[in-house]
Amino acid sequence: MSQSPSVSEVIDMPVAIEALLDNLLTFSMEHEYALAVWRTPESEETTVILTIKPEPFLLTDSFEETGSGFLFHPFDSTQPGLFIKADVQFSFRQGKLQSEEQKNLKAIEWLNTHIGELINSEQRKELPTKKSNHFHTTDFKDLVQQAIQHIEHGYAEKIVPSRVKQVTLAPTFDVAEAFVRLESAYPNALVSFVYTPKHGAWLGASPETLVSVEKNTFRTVALAGTQVYKTGTNLKHVAWTQKEIEEQAMVSRYIINCFKKIRLREFEEHGPKTVVAGNLMHLKTDFSVDMKATNFPQLGSVMLRLLHPTSAVCGTPLETSRKFLLEHEGYAREFYSGFLGPINMNDASHLFVNLRCMQLFADEAWLYAGAGVTADSIPEKEWEETEMKMNTLLDVIR
Numbered sequence: 001m002s003q004s005p006s007v008s009e010v011i012d013m014p015v016a017i018e019a020l021l022d023n024l025l026t027f028s029m030e031h032e033y034a035l036a037v038w039r040t041p042e043s044e045e046t047t048v049i050l051t052i053k054p055e056p057f058l059l060t061d062s063f064e065e066t067g068s069g070f071l072f073h074p075f076d077s078t079q080p081g082l083f084i085k086a087d088v089q090f091s092f093r094q095g096k097l098q099s100e101e102q103k104n105l106k107a108i109e110w111l112n113t114h115i116g117e118l119i120n121s122e123q124r125k126e127l128p129t130k131k132s133n134h135f136h137t138t139d140f141k142d143l144v145q146q147a148i149q150h151i152e153h154g155y156a157e158k159i160v161p162s163r164v165k166q167v168t169l170a171p172t173f174d175v176a177e178a179f180v181r182l183e184s185a186y187p188n189a190l191v192s193f194v195y196t197p198k199h200g201a202w203l204g205a206s207p208e209t210l211v212s213v214e215k216n217t218f219r220t221v222a223l224a225g226t227q228v229y230k231t232g233t234n235l236k237h238v239a240w241t242q243k244e245i246e247e248q249a250m251v252s253r254y255i256i257n258c259f260k261k262i263r264l265r266e267f268e269e270h271g272p273k274t275v276v277a278g279n280l281m282h283l284k285t286d287f288s289v290d291m292k293a294t295n296f297p298q299l300g301s302v303m304l305r306l307l308h309p310t311s312a313v314c315g316t317p318l319e320t321s322r323k324f325l326l327e328h329e330g331y332a333r334e335f336y337s338g339f340l341g342p343i344n345m346n347d348a349s350h351l352f353v354n355l356r357c358m359q360l361f362a363d364e365a366w367l368y369a370g371a372g373v374t375a376d377s378i379p380e381k382e383w384e385e386t387e388m389k390m391n392t393l394l395d396v397i398r
Contacts, residue, residue: 017092021176028195029125036070036084038192039183040350044093049086054196056080062301068344072194075333077308127201130361138330141379150324151375158250159315159324162370165390169363181396186278190341190352202335204357207277210307210339213300214348216292222251224312224372225283226385235274243376248272248283251312255287258306266294278392300349313337313353336368356392367393
């Protein structure tokens with residue numbers, strides 16, 4: 001019987017993150033662990049954490065008082081999310097495990113205990129088979145037209161309907177390889193993979209910050225409007241339609257109104273400006289608050305409760321647009337347009353809206369995308385926008 005590789009040999013593998021990710025995912029599925037993998041925008045560090053039992057997280061909870069880990073919350077704000085505690089944590093840079101870092105010592109000890117089981121396992125456990133779905137048969141363009149009529153009757157200013165596309169995965173599809181390709185393709189997004197025994201596997205690359213807290217500074221963004229980005233485009237000369245400008249302004253007003261609800265006036269606003277996310281461009285406005293100057297240490301959790309779900313994924317007014325979606329959209333969004341991200345990791349928390357995401361099964365992926373509908377919307381163009389958004393991931397998994 002051949003001897004199992006030593007920890008040092010595993011760490012020195014040329015593509016350690018891909019090799020180890022495949023093994024950790026198999027281990028998680030076999031032993032019912034929860035697994036979260038992510039890289040925040042413009043970071044060189046990729047983090048992998050595992051826990052044996054995810055804990056529930058409610059919007060009424062304060063994440064500042066929760067431990068270090070990863071939050072994964074559905075679109076439905078009344079439903080609990082998941083807190084994946086960092087019981088075992090691996091940190092990678094340039095595809096290699098950072099064995100010399102103090103925070104990796106516990107993970108290396110864990111790896112040493114399970115190394116034979118992981119490395120010698122030739123049988124890769126498949127992702128769960130697809131569950132029965134209850135998707136509506138209504139054409140998305142018809143759904144957009146219904147939303148336009150709802151707006152024209154004065155019931156709402158903006159509604160954000162979404163749709164699902166079911167795509168067959170190639171037999172050679174590999175989660176770890178897809179994650180690494182996403183990291184390379186979308187340096188300005190939160191690239192993530194989450195697996196839990198109850199909720200399955202989710203892969204995505206989200207460009208939209210919901211709540212960020214770091215060094216006593218709170219940040220959030222208003223992101224709306226979509227155009228295809230072509231290499232070499234001068235962002236200063238990009239033209240936006242009145243519809244896209246107004247849609248982005250609605251999201252900004254929504255954030256400002258949330259500040260007003262807590263009587264917070266000391267915030268900075270910068271934008272809107274054109275930004276690139278993969279092969280798309282959006283209009284973005286940045287908001288920031290000095291939490292120390294305003295004496296508001298739990299501003300992150302307070303604003304999270306007020307912001308989710310934002311007008312960018314639901315509509316304006318919130319309750320009216322949410323009611324329309326529940327009655328007409330025809331399926332449960334689950335974690336699409338919810339939020340996710342690391343909390344209390346390296347003295348910072350970064351939560352993102354779960355956009356540009358897909359749910360993965362053994363032989364199929366479900367891709368999700370939505371479009372902001374206003375009175376000026378054209379159903380065909382809104383459908384094309386969802387196609388563009390889905391292609392950001394399709395280009396990678398194919």
